[in-house]
Amino acid sequence: MLKHNLGYPRIGVRRELKKACEAYWSNKINSHTLFQVGKNIRKENWKIQEKAGLDLIPCNDFSFYDHVLDMSLLLGVIPESYLSIPVIHNNIDLYFSMARGFQKNEWDIKAMEMTKWFNTNYHYIVPEFSKNHKFSIFSNKIFDELEESKKVLKSIQKIKPVLIGPISYLFLGKEKEKSFHRMDLVENIIPIYIKIIKKLKDEGVNWIQLDEPILVLDMSEKDKKVFKYAYGEISKFCSGINIMLTSYFDGISENISLLQEISVQALHIDLVEDSNQLEKILSFFSKKSKMILSLGLIDGRNIWKNNYAYSINKIEKSIEMIGENRIMIAPNCSLLHVPIDIEYENSIPINIKNRMSFARQKIYELNDLEKIVKGDKSVLLNNIDLLEKSSYIFYDQKIRERANQIKDQDIKRDNPFYIRQEKQKKKFNLPLFPTTTIGSFPQTKEIRNLRKRFRNNELSRDKYDEKIKNFIIDVIQKQEEIDLDVLVHGEFERTDMVEYFSNKLKGILSTENGWVQSYGSRCVKPPIIYGDVTRIEDMTVKWICFAQSKTKKLMKGMLTGPVTILQWSFVRDDQPISHTAYQIAWAIREEVLSLEKNGIQIIQIDEPAIREGLPLKKKDFKSYFDWAIKAFRLSSSGVKDETQIHTHMCYSEFNDIFEHIANMDADVITIETSRSKMELLKAFSIFSYPNEIGPGVYDIHSPRIPTVEEIFDLIEKASKRLPIKNIWINPDCGLKTRKWKEVLQSLHNMTKAAKIARNKFINLS
Missing domain, CATH: 3.20.20.210 (TIM Barrel)
Structure with missing residues (x-):
C-alpha cells in the first residue's frame, strides 16, 4: 500500500514566496533572488514529505503565481499581446505580465481574466484559446524542477511530476473567438502532452500525476468524447510510464465508465467529499485486474484530524475487494488549501489544537493509517480516545x-x-x-x-x-x-x-x-x-x-x-x-x-x-x-x-x-x-x-491604472445590457x-468617466 500526496502548500511557512514576489514586483530584488526563494521552498517541501515517509512525492506543484498559468506557459498558450512587448526579455516577467497586466511607457496591456478554481477560494488565470491554436513546449519549468528534485530526494522512483490533465485544462479556459469550441483543440494539444510525458519518462520518471477534476462534474457528451480520445492516445503512445489520473472535490461515479476503454495505471478518488462512491468504484475495479486505486482519505480542505476508524473502514473494504497491492492512500486533494504547520500556532486553546491538523501533520496521518493496517491497533485506539476526550465544540x-x-x-x-x-x-x-x-x-x-x-x-x-x-x-x-x-x-x-x-x-x-x-x-x-x-x-x-x-x-x-x-x-x-x-x-x-x-x-x-x-x-x-x-x-x-x-x-x-x-x-x-x-x-x-x-469597471487585481476612456467604454457596454x-x-x-498612487488615479478616472456617462445618457434614464 503506497502513500503519496497530490500537492503541498507553496507559500512558505512565513509567506516567504509572497514577500519575495512583491519585492520583485517593486524592483527591490532581482530574479536570481526570487528564484532562490522558490528553490528554498521547494527543497523544504520535498524534505518534509520525504521525512514523513511518503512513497511518491509531488514535483511541479510549486508555482510563483498560479499552477494553471504555469500550464499555459508550458504549453505556449500565451496571448499575442504579451509576446509583442519588446521590453519583456524573460519568461518570469512575461508570466507576471499575464497575471497582473503590464503598464510601462507606451505599453499598456491588461491582465488576463481570473476566476475561482472549482468550489474553492483559490483563483486561477483563465487560459485563452484561439481557433487552430498551435501548442508547443514553451517553458522548461517542469523539467528544471524535476532536476532539482532529483538532487534533493536522490531517488527518481520517489518523484511524481504533477500536471493539469489536458481535458480539464481545455475546460478551464475560454475561446477568444466564437467560431469554435475549445474542446475541438484536443487533437492539437494531445501530441504536446505526449511529448512532455515521453520527455519525463526519458528522465527516469516512473509515475506522473495528471489532474482531471473535470471528472467530478456533469460532463457533456462532447467532454466525454474528447476525454476518451485524449487518454486513448496517451495510453497508445506513453507506455512504460505509470499514469495516475486524479479527481477531487466530489465523486466520479457518473463518469467511471469513461475509464473502461482507456489504460491508465492508477485512479485517485475523493472519499472526503463523496464517500458513497467507493462501492461503485470498487465494483468497476474488480473488473480491471491491474489498475491501482488511490483513496483520498485525508481532508485537504479542512483542518480537523482524520477519523482513523472511518478511514480504516474504507481501506479494509478496498483491500478485501481488490487486494492491498492495488491500493494507495493520500489526501483527497492538494494540500494547497490548508495552512502549513500547526506547530507554529501558540495561542489556540489546547483542547481545540489537539483536534487540528495542518498540511505537515496530514502527511503523517498517512503513516498512522499504514501502521494500523499493518496491525498497530494502539494508533487507532489513541485516535479514538483523542477524538472522544478532546472536545473542541462550544455548545449553546x-x-x-x-x-x-x-x-x-x-x-x-x-x-x-x-x-x-x-x-x-x-x-x-x-x-x-x-x-x-x-x-x-x-x-x-x-x-x-x-x-x-x-x-x-x-x-x-x-x-x-x-x-x-x-x-x-x-x-x-x-x-x-x-x-x-x-x-x-x-x-x-x-x-x-x-x-x-x-x-x-x-x-x-x-x-x-x-x-x-x-x-x-x-x-x-x-x-x-x-x-x-x-x-x-x-x-x-x-x-x-x-x-x-x-x-x-x-x-x-x-x-x-x-x-x-x-x-x-x-x-x-x-x-x-x-x-x-x-x-x-x-x-x-x-x-x-x-x-x-x-x-x-x-x-x-x-x-x-x-x-x-x-x-x-x-x-x-x-x-x-x-x-x-x-x-x-x-x-x-x-x-x-x-x-x-x-x-x-x-x-x-x-x-x-x-x-x-x-x-x-x-x-x-x-x-x-x-x-x-x-x-x-x-x-x-x-x-x-x-x-x-x-458592474466593476476597474480591475483591482492588477497594478495598472485604467484610463478614463476604457472605463467609459465599459460603462457604455453596461448601458447597452442593463437599465x-x-x-x-x-x-x-x-x-x-493596492497602493495609494494607483488607487487615487484610478478612482479619479472612474468618477470622471461616470460624469461623462451622465452627460451622455441623462436623457435616456
Missing part, C-alpha cells in the same frame, strides 16, 4: 434553537424591490451612475505596524483608536476630493474581511500563522469555527458611525455575509453546514439592525463566496441554495424599506444561478466584470435582472492590496 442551546426556528417573516423585506427602490431614490437623491467603492482602501505598512503594536500591547486602546480615526478622516477627505457619491470608512481596523468578524464572534477563532494562498501573492488566514456562533456586542457600529459623522455624504456600513464567513473559514464537522450558516446569519442580522438604529442608511453585506460554495453537480444546487439564500436573507431582511442593502460577489460564472441571485433580494449587487470586458452582463441582461447592479437607472459605478473589488 439557545443559539442552536434559534437557528432551527426561522420564520417566514424573518427572511422577507417589508415590500418588494420596486417599492423600496422608489423610496430609496427619493431619500438619497443620488445622481445617474452613482459611484462608490467595494469597501477597503490600501492597507499600508504604517497601518499594519499600528495593528501589530496594538496586538503586542505597545499601544493603548485609546491611542490605537485615535490613530485609526485619523486614517478614517484622511480616507474620507480623499473620497470627497475624488467626488465619490457613496463613501466607505476604509476598513483600517480590519486585517481581513472574515478574520475581523471571527475575532468579534463567539465560537470562532483566528490563527497566528494559518496562511493559505488565495491568488498570486494574496494569502488569507481562514478562521476556525469550533462551536455555536453568536454576536456578543457591536462589531462595526463605532467605526461606521464615526465615519458618517465626518461627512455629509452617505456612508456605507461594511459587513461580511454569513455564507462567505462560512466558506472562507474552516468549519466544524459535527453538524449540518446549514445550521452553522444560520447561526452566523443571526449574528450579522443583529449588527445590521444596530447600524440602521444608529443612522446608517446603506449597508453592504458582502457575499463574494456564494457562487464559490455552489456544489459541482447540478443535482445538488437546490439544496445548497435553499440554505445559502435563506442565510443571506436572514441577515439582511430585518431593515426598513428605506435602508438600502448592497452585496458584492467576486469572479464567478453566474449563467446558471441568476434566479438564486435575484432571490437574495439585495437592493444593489456589485460584481467583478472588468477583466471579462462586461461579458458577464450578457447573462444578467438575458435574465432581466430586476435590481440595481454595479441605465439601475447601474452603479465601482471597482471590481476592495482596494486593500
